[in-house]
Amino acid sequence: MWSPIERWREPIDDRLETVLPPTVTDECLREWIGPAREQYDVTAVQETLADPVWDLLDRGGKRWRAVLAAVCFEALDAEPRAHLDYACIPELVHNGSLLVDDVEDEAALRRGGPTIHREYGRDVALNAGNALYFLPFRLLERTATDLDSATQCELYRRLTAELMSLHVGQGMDVHWHSSPRPEVAPASYLEMSARKTGSLARLSTDVPAIVTNQPPAVREALRAYATDVAVAFQISDDVLDVETAAEHGGSFGKEFGNDIKEGKVTLLTIAALEQADSADERRLREVLADDDPDRDDVADALAVLRETGSVEYARDQAIRFGDRARSHLEGLDLRTEPMADLEAFAAFAVERVV
Numbered sequence: 001m002w003s004p005i006e007r008w009r010e011p012i013d014d015r016l017e018t019v020l021p022p023t024v025t026d027e028c029l030r031e032w033i034g035p036a037r038e039q040y041d042v043t044a045v046q047e048t049l050a051d052p053v054w055d056l057l058d059r060g061g062k063r064w065r066a067v068l069a070a071v072c073f074e075a076l077d078a079e080p081r082a083h084l085d086y087a088c089i090p091e092l093v094h095n096g097s098l099l100v101d102d103v104e105d106e107a108a109l110r111r112g113g114p115t116i117h118r119e120y121g122r123d124v125a126l127n128a129g130n131a132l133y134f135l136p137f138r139l140l141e142r143t144a145t146d147l148d149s150a151t152q153c154e155l156y157r158r159l160t161a162e163l164m165s166l167h168v169g170q171g172m173d174v175h176w177h178s179s180p181r182p183e184v185a186p187a188s189y190l191e192m193s194a195r196k197t198g199s200l201a202r203l204s205t206d207v208p209a210i211v212t213n214q215p216p217a218v219r220e221a222l223r224a225y226a227t228d229v230a231v232a233f234q235i236s237d238d239v240l241d242v243e244t245a246a247e248h249g250g251s252f253g254k255e256f257g258n259d260i261k262e263g264k265v266t267l268l269t270i271a272a273l274e275q276a277d278s279a280d281e282r283r284l285r286e287v288l289a290d291d292d293p294d295r296d297d298v299a300d301a302l303a304v305l306r307e308t309g310s311v312e313y314a315r316d317q318a319i320r321f322g323d324r325a326r327s328h329l330e331g332l333d334l335r336t337e338p339m340a341d342l343e344a345f346a347a348f349a350v351e352r353v354v
Contacts, residue, residue: 019092100126239268
């Protein structure tokens with residue numbers, strides 16, 4: 001485990017409870033959206049927003065996006081505890097994306113329990129997920145009052161840009177796993193990861209850099225670091241999905257062979273389709289295109305991934321991006337200990353699979 005997660009997880013969770021209270025009240029609603037014109041239905045908001053969101057949050061998650069933001073504030077010589085509202089921004093968006101992604105993927109498990117749309121309904125999950133996309137804008141409005149107008153505008157601009165980037169990456173991913181025989185280049189997969197996963201990592205470095213008024217060179221170096229470390233993390237997740245399915249039958253908190261069952265294109269499946277003989281290629285494509293593959297189908301697909309060396313290939317790519325992420329930190333004038341934490345996070349992103 002990356003040590004800053006242990007240090008910052010509890011303070012961040014405490015702050016999330018302030019930002020998005022688990023119990024909805026009229027006062028809370030007035031603070032976030034203004035006085036009621038007639039009368040709020042507090043129970044309805046509780047059951048369709050707070051309950052499903054906190055159900056997901058209470059199941060765990062590493063909170064690494066929020067922790068990364070806290071470490072960046074520290075590295076840039078700012079007091080992290082005074083900026084935890086900012087650190088919550090990427091975490092809120094991330095959990096919103098999980099709610100929506102699980103509906104789009106028709107996933108059954110998330111963080112060891114039934115997905116939120118299966119517990120509360122698709123309509124509730126989609127509405128709650130979308131609310132978490134918008135909540136950070138209100139949070140900025142409340143938090144950034146001590147910043148000049150140009151800095152505030154830059155924060156809004158970056159948040160908007162990365163939200164759009166996130167959805168472009170998700171759109172690529174959705175298209176690939178909804179197409180019967182997708183032909184995806186490795187470079188396109190890496191671009192998708194840099195959008196879908198990299199967007200929130202970039203918010204985790206951009207927001208601290210903007211708030212502390214860093215020069216463009218520092219901001220760009222941290223953005224490049226965040227992008228590469230996120231791609232490494234995404235590839236590692238793909239490897240873990242395969243390895244956990246093969247070794248533990250799905251104890252990773254998701255379904256057995258989750259990515260295969262959902263027909264997802266990953267760096268592993270791209271490499272396997274390129275390297276497999278015609279029979280194995282045909283079999284892998286059949287399983288990926290199947291709307292409801294059984295365990296034997298998934299096992300067949302996993303065998304193709306292993307036999308073609310795609311697991312080792314993806315692991316090597318994760319290592320490459322982790323190394324490149326650390327290289328972007330060279331020459332930056334950051335505080336020593338948090339700089340070491342940033343370097344360690346790049347290692348953590350890949351050490352899970354090496």
